[in-house]
Amino acid sequence: GENVEQHPSTLSVQEGDSAVIKCTYSDSASNYFPWYKQELGKRPQLIIDIRSNVGEKKDQRIAVTLNKTAKHFSLHITETQPEDSAVYFCAARGGNTGNQFYFGTGTSLTVIP
């Protein structure tokens, strides 16, 4: 099955700086890569996603890049704010039926005011 690795596990940045979280995946058949934000005690919520036929996608302060050849994708958050503090999960959709979501182990981001 698919294996998604995520780094770093924790990340602290000063407010206004950028944050980058990186993920790799193993199954070349995976074709959809969402990123979720989970605040303490809450459910994961989608913040941005990218499909396999796209190399980069941007939505205001967040962007995702995908390198299918190298099988890695990254989340970039610019001009970080304290409310960006949360756990971020990357995921790859694939599996034997193409319907399963496999998640990374999460990155705990702390933005220091």
Add this chain to the structure above:
Amino acid sequence: NAGVTQTPKFRILKIGQSMTLQCTQDMNHNYMYWYRQDPGMGLKLIYYSVGAGITDKGEVPNGYNVSRSTTEDFPLRLELAAPSQTSVYFCASSRLGTNFEAFFGQGTRLTVV
């Protein structure tokens, strides 16, 4: 629009007891999933379903069972609860097709003592 609804939110079980975690979605999604979230371990897929009457094992199915008699409902059954099943459980659903995100319920925090 309620989305994905899970009950209960919290539960304490004694070793050997059984229980059913309820999940229902009102978005007419074909795909439904059960994940467990352990600290620092991300989200692990327990079972998933691609439609009514069809279920399949995920990464960590042992000790659990599911059924999918309707499009809306996807209950997760724990038989003979063990301390290793202490976790936060999330139900999720997704639209038909491989390029759509998963929507999560609010989670069930289960403690087995």
